[in-house]
Amino acid sequence: GRSWCRVHDLLDSGGPQIHLQPIVDLSSGQAVAVEALARFAGTARPGPLFAEATLVGLGAELETTAIRRALALLADLPPGVRLEVNAAPSTVTSGLVDLLLSTDAPHRLALEITEHERIGEDHELLGAIQTLRGHGVDIVIDDLGTGHAGLDLLLRIRPDVIKLDRFLVRGMAVDRAHRAVTEGITTIGHGLGARVVAEGIETPAELAAARAAGIDYGQGFLLGVPTPDVRAACLPTPPA
Numbered sequence: 001g002r003s004w005c006r007v008h009d010l011l012d013s014g015g016p017q018i019h020l021q022p023i024v025d026l027s028s029g030q031a032v033a034v035e036a037l038a039r040f041a042g043t044a045r046p047g048p049l050f051a052e053a054t055l056v057g058l059g060a061e062l063e064t065t066a067i068r069r070a071l072a073l074l075a076d077l078p079p080g081v082r083l084e085v086n087a088a089p090s091t092v093t094s095g096l097v098d099l100l101l102s103t104d105a106p107h108r109l110a111l112e113i114t115e116h117e118r119i120g121e122d123h124e125l126l127g128a129i130q131t132l133r134g135h136g137v138d139i140v141i142d143d144l145g146t147g148h149a150g151l152d153l154l155l156r157i158r159p160d161v162i163k164l165d166r167f168l169v170r171g172m173a174v175d176r177a178h179r180a181v182t183e184g185i186t187t188i189g190h191g192l193g194a195r196v197v198a199e200g201i202e203t204p205a206e207l208a209a210a211r212a213a214g215i216d217y218g219q220g221f222l223l224g225v226p227t228p229d230v231r232a233a234c235l236p237t238p239p240a
């Protein structure tokens with residue numbers, strides 16, 4: 001139907017542009033990674049477009065196209081900055097391992113597992129993750145604490161990094177209960193040897209709250225907006 005054609009045309013015309021957003025060490029202000037985010041010309045918003053592509057069976061192809069484009073930027077990134085890409089579990093098990101390992105620097109990559117369905121017991125996925133981790137790819141759980149990413153995921157996928165959803169970050173700056181949950185998840189993450197990222201930091205109060213909670217890294221409009229300029233994405237953020 002119409003959706004299939006729209007997504008197919010997009011893929012035919014080379015797929016999305018890639019913008020990069022820094023993930024910043026909250027103690028040094030240095031970018032430790034940049035997240036590759038797909039941007040489509042015109043008005044197409046990335047979230048709905050990925051959802052539409054998934055519905056018509058082109059999800060893995062669209063994600064893989066975006067990742068291939070992002071990997072082309074790796075050569076321009078400073079050595080200390082990882083390139084972080086997004087993929088749904090079904091994409092991870094559809095040839096992504098070979099693609100990521102075909103780069104000469106898998107230890108400079110991070111893979112964000114993003115899924116809006118719940119991630120279940122999946123031996124193929126767990127095997128793929130083991131292989132990637134064995135080659136130095138950081139494994140990142142996105143949106144921990146939301147519906148699709150329950151705490152049991154921490155035991156199945158021992159992530160290197162966990163990302164706290166913006167709803168927690170927004171809440172913890174103003175509400176004691178949100179702060180308690182956030183600090184608890186951060187303690188659990190650290191207990192498993194993972195680093196913790198606060199997503200969607202927009203205000204100095206949210207930044208201060210993230211620091212006070214012992215969160216390692218931050219991402220958000222306050223620290224750096226997504227940009228197609230690779231150098232700009234890696235500049236240090238002045239301490240606030």
Ligand code: G
Nearest residue numbers: 036037038046047050063066086087088114
């Ligand atoms: O950048 P923005 O907030 O508009 O993106 C909205 C959503 O689009 C993100 O939360 C994410 O779900 C999705 N998205 C953006 N870029 C990518 C990508 O490269 N791969 C995947 N799978 N999803 C992406």
Ligand code: G
Nearest residue numbers: 037086114142200201202219220221222226
């Ligand atoms: O689904 P995922 O967490 O990968 O998507 C991240 C999305 O969040 C990106 O598309 C990005 O545009 C968006 N984003 C990044 N920083 C901020 C922020 O400070 N506030 C809000 N609301 N969204 C942000």
Ligand code: MN
Nearest residue numbers: 086112114142
């Ligand atoms: Mn993400």
Ligand code: NA
Nearest residue numbers: 142143163199
């Ligand atoms: Na997220």
